[in-house]
Structures are given as C-alpha cells and as structure tokens.
Amino acid sequence: MTTFNLMHCQPDPRKFVLWASRQGGLPAGGDFGYALHAALHRVFGERVPKPFYYRDARAGLLAYTQSSAEELREAVALCAAPDLADALGLDAGPRSPGLGVRSFPLRWDGGRALGFEVRVRPMRRFKKDDRKHGTERDAYREPEARREDEKDLTREAVYVRWLAEQFGATGAAKLIEARMTRFQLTPVMRLTQATSQPPAGRRQPRTSIGPDATFSGHLRVEDTEAFARLLMRGVGRHRAFGFGMLLLKPASVSV
Incomplete structure (x- = not known):
C-alpha cells in the first residue's frame, strides 16, 4: 500500500512575502x-508535497505527500533555513502549530459519493504553428467551448463541463x-x-494572466485505482503552483 499523507503548515503571510520578494518569486499583484x-x-x-492548496492565512497550506511524517520532518531539520522555516510556519510557535502530518485515505470504493473542493486553472492546451510545447488558452475563451446553440453559456457552466472532463478522462470519477x-x-x-542563446541555459521568469476558480460539489468514484492516481496527481494544469488539489469530505447528498 502506497504511503499517502495530508500535510499542513501555517505560513506567515508577512514573513513569507519578505522571503519571496528577496527571491524574486512574486509577480506584481499575483x-x-x-x-x-x-x-x-x-x-x-x-x-x-504536491499537489498543494493555499487558501488563506487562517486555513494555511494543505498538501498531499507520499512521504512519511518522519521523512518530512527530517527534510525540515536538514534543509530549511531558519528564515524560511519561520516564514512557512514549519516550527511550532505562538502563530503556528508547526508542521502537521496525518494519514489520508487513498483507496475509495467504486460507487462511493464524496463531497469535494478544488481550486483549478481551467485552461486548454493547443498547438500553435510548430511550437514544441504549444500554448494555453482559458477554457471559457476557447472557440470550441460552446456549441452553436450555447452562445449564452456562462463561464461557470463552461468550467463545470471542463471539470467533468477532468474527472472522467481516465474513468476515475463522475461529476x-x-x-x-x-x-x-x-x-x-x-x-x-x-x-541556447546567451546567457546560455538561463531561465527567465514569465507571468501570464489566467482563470483562477474554486469549485465545491459532489462526485462519485468510478474506478478505485484511477481515483487514487487522480488524488496523487491533482486536477488540471499548473498543479505544481497551487492548483488541482482535490479536497474530500463526506457527501451531503444521496445518489
């Protein structure tokens, strides 16, 4: 059985902004x-740990991980500089409970209904000219987002359709x-x-504007193994940057 844990920490927004600004890691207004x-x-x-979800200063940061609590705490002890550990709230103190790790269910029986919350970036990727990696477009702005009889379809409706596709692409779940x-x-x-252009190998920061949507609702597990992979992988794109973590809770509807 794969180790699967839920991790929590309570970053201090002020201290984290100072740390991130020194690293050049905050886009203006981002x-x-x-x-x-x-x-x-x-x-x-x-x-x-990934995917992760930072909701706000009060809720803190949640993330899924396949590492044990001992492995995570060892990494903090060995690799977290004091200012970064303080900014992320990895040590217990007056403003933070410290790093928290607990086991999280990975296997759910097919047919099980679950409540969920997920923050997503509803983008579709498409090829343009001969670009190797293609480019992205807001799913709401994609020409194929609506059929001819759906010109007035709302942004929410388009994104719900996109979300249903993400759940069903591998047969993991039905929205x-x-x-x-x-x-x-x-x-x-x-x-x-x-x-390869000078300075060779230098990666430059690039900022893009895109949709940032949070959904709550209910899903039904269709395939146990595929659903486990969905939890570990996350939903949609930009999963390494705070999108796609599927938070689960008991269902409040009967299906």
Whole structure:
C-alpha cells in the first residue's frame, strides 16, 4: 500500500512575502503559487508535497505527500533555513502549530459519493504553428467551448463541463454537481525553458494572466485505482503552483 499523507503548515503571510520578494518569486499583484512552489522545493527537494492548496492565512497550506511524517520532518531539520522555516510556519510557535502530518485515505470504493473542493486553472492546451510545447488558452475563451446553440453559456457552466472532463478522462470519477464559489483572473509566474542563446541555459521568469476558480460539489468514484492516481496527481494544469488539489469530505447528498 502506497504511503499517502495530508500535510499542513501555517505560513506567515508577512514573513513569507519578505522571503519571496528577496527571491524574486512574486509577480506584481499575483498570488503565492510560484513562491510556495519554490519554497517547498527548497525544503523538501525530491520529497516535495504536491499537489498543494493555499487558501488563506487562517486555513494555511494543505498538501498531499507520499512521504512519511518522519521523512518530512527530517527534510525540515536538514534543509530549511531558519528564515524560511519561520516564514512557512514549519516550527511550532505562538502563530503556528508547526508542521502537521496525518494519514489520508487513498483507496475509495467504486460507487462511493464524496463531497469535494478544488481550486483549478481551467485552461486548454493547443498547438500553435510548430511550437514544441504549444500554448494555453482559458477554457471559457476557447472557440470550441460552446456549441452553436450555447452562445449564452456562462463561464461557470463552461468550467463545470471542463471539470467533468477532468474527472472522467481516465474513468476515475463522475461529476454529480458543482458550483463555482470563487473566481478571479490572477497572474501566475513560471520560468521559461532554458535556451541556447546567451546567457546560455538561463531561465527567465514569465507571468501570464489566467482563470483562477474554486469549485465545491459532489462526485462519485468510478474506478478505485484511477481515483487514487487522480488524488496523487491533482486536477488540471499548473498543479505544481497551487492548483488541482482535490479536497474530500463526506457527501451531503444521496445518489
């Protein structure tokens, strides 16, 4: 049985902004996604917990991990500089409970209904000209997002359809119902691919604006193994930057 844990820590927003600003990891007006990605990699290396979800200062950061509590705490002890550990709230103190880790169920029987919450970046990738890696487009802006008789389809409806596709692509789950509880357009920073142009190998920061939506709803597990992979992988794109973590809770509907 694969080890599967839920990790929690309580970053201090003020201290984390100072740390991230020194690292050049905050786009103007952007959220913490790239900076948290960089910070978690700095501490945990190959054991970096993912996907993760930072909701706000009160709720803190949640992440899934296949590492044990002992392995994570060892990484913190060996690799987390004091200022970074303090900024991420990895040590217990007056403002933080410290690093918390507990076992989380990975296997769910087919047919089981579950409540969920997930923050996603509803993008579709497509090829443009001869670009190797293609480019992305907001799923709501994609020409194929609506049929001819669906010109008035709302952004929420388009994204719900996109979410249903993500759940069903591998047969993992079927979307029962979902509602968009939060939406904004946010800048996300990523590093470009390394190039052969001088300075050789230098990766440059690039910021892009895109949809940032949170959904709550209910799903039904269709395939136990595929659903386990979905939990470990996350939903949609930009999963390394704070999107796609599927939070589960008991269902409040009968199906």
